[in-house]
Amino acid sequence: MMAEFRDELASDRGPVYLKLSHLPEESVTAPENILHSTERPTRGTFHAGRGHDYRTHDIEMHISEIGLCGGHSASGVRVDDHARATVPGLYAAGDLACVPHNYMIGAFVFGGLAGQDAAGQRAYAGDLPLEQLREAHELVYRPLRSPDGPPQTQVEYKLRRFVHDYVAPPKSGARLSLAVEHFVRMRTEIAGMGATTPHELMRCAEVSFIRDCAEMAARASLTRTESRWGLYHERTDHPRRDDQGWLHHLDLRKSASGAMEFTARPVEPYLVPVDEYAPAGGPSRHLGEVALGDGHVAAAPGVSRPPVRGGGAGRPAGGPVSSP
Numbered sequence: 001m002m003a004e005f006r007d008e009l010a011s012d013r014g015p016v017y018l019k020l021s022h023l024p025e026e027s028v029t030a031p032e033n034i035l036h037s038t039e040r041p042t043r044g045t046f047h048a049g050r051g052h053d054y055r056t057h058d059i060e061m062h063i064s065e066i067g068l069c070g071g072h073s074a075s076g077v078r079v080d081d082h083a084r085a086t087v088p089g090l091y092a093a094g095d096l097a098c099v100p101h102n103y104m105i106g107a108f109v110f111g112g113l114a115g116q117d118a119a120g121q122r123a124y125a126g127d128l129p130l131e132q133l134r135e136a137h138e139l140v141y142r143p144l145r146s147p148d149g150p151p152q153t154q155v156e157y158k159l160r161r162f163v164h165d166y167v168a169p170p171k172s173g174a175r176l177s178l179a180v181e182h183f184v185r186m187r188t189e190i191a192g193m194g195a196t197t198p199h200e201l202m203r204c205a206e207v208s209f210i211r212d213c214a215e216m217a218a219r220a221s222l223t224r225t226e227s228r229w230g231l232y233h234e235r236t237d238h239p240r241r242d243d244q245g246w247l248h249h250l251d252l253r254k255s256a257s258g259a260m261e262f263t264a265r266p267v268e269p270y271l272v273p274v275d276e277y278a279p280a281g282g283p284s285r286h287l288g289e290v291a292l293g294d295g296h297v298a299a300a301p302g303v304s305r306p307p308v309r310g311g312g313a314g315r316p317a318g319g320p321v322s323s324p
């Protein structure tokens with residue numbers, strides 16, 4: 001549906017409108033009550049400000065938040081049935097956790113599971129890792145040292161533009177490789193951001209998290225050399241769905257060298273079979289780091305390894321580098 005929507009927008013028939021003006025009053029009132037109260041009360045005020053009404057005006061529609069949308073379920077921190085993350089003592093629930101079809105009910109259920117399990121654990125009694133504390137302190141307070149550095153608003157805008165221009169679908173190995181290159185380079189820019197107030201400090205810390213997520217999304221999209229989920233992961237250079245190779249979760253972890261590396265984990269058999277999908281099963285495949293397209297170099301500062309190159313010598317951009 002989103003792909004069709006995108007095609008309409010791109011055609012000379014666009015834009016796309018929500019049209020209710022031809023419907024009887026009760027068919028207009030029902031969605032209006034939900035959209036203007038339960039969902040987003042500001043929406044009614046917004047339309048009223050423009051002098052628009054569903055009874056008299058069609059509403060222009062657009063695609064939003066598609067670039068990095070995890071969808072309240074499709075991505076996030078890997079957890080088990082007790083909401084335990086892979087780091088001992090760490091839990092994740094709600095939008096942060098990767099639980100299929102999570103949404104609000106999933107947030108409540110997994111929040112409860114996490115609380116139950118955590119209540120049965122002993123308090124951590126070891127020493128706190130001082131190096132990690134120092135790094136966290138540095139992340140938060142660093143912008144105070146360069147108050148005249150680039151402001152957060154400008155750096156965040158630039159970062160988001162790269163996400164929009166290079167990671168948002170339709171995706172390609174070339175654009176995703178460029179994205180990774182930009183995100184890696186922006187580490188330096190982000191480290192130089194300036195701030196003077198607690199609010200600005202918070203926003204600066206958020207920019208570094210946005211950068212991390214952007215790089216993870218770009219590298220994951222490069223690794224998945226197929227198209228899936230309609231527009232959401234449409235790779236123009238890998239247009240077919242490949243269930244044999246990719247009806248898999250893509251686990252991302254930080255390697256010992258600090259690089260992002262991937263494992264493809266087969267989807268579990270469905271409790272209720274779905275005709276169109278037959279999970280292939282089998283063992284997980286360790287994929288290692290993803291190769292970038294020709295000419296793209298993206299070694300993260302501080303990562304002690306030569307830059308990864310790919311796309312040449314018969315290896316397409318966006319394939320795994322190693323498969324031990």
Ligand SMILES: Cc1cc2nc3c(=O)[nH]c(=O)nc-3n(C[C@H](O)[C@H](O)[C@H](O)COP(=O)(O)OP(=O)(O)OC[C@H]3O[C@@H](n4cnc5c(N)ncnc54)[C@H](O)[C@@H]3O)c2cc1C
Nearest residue numbers: 039071072073093094095096097102103104105106107108
């Ligand atoms: C437009 C929209 C419509 C939706 N419609 C539905 C629906 O109809 N049905 C449904 O089930 N789900 C719906 N969802 C999804 C649902 O809202 C989320 O899955 C759910 O709210 C996730 O809960 P959460 O507690 O994990 O995260 P959140 O509700 O996002 O809560 C996280 C909280 O943490 C706070 N926070 C963030 N950073 C910090 C910090 N550094 N320090 C302190 N606090 C911090 C945030 O301000 C926020 O209050 C919708 C979501 C959206 C965006």
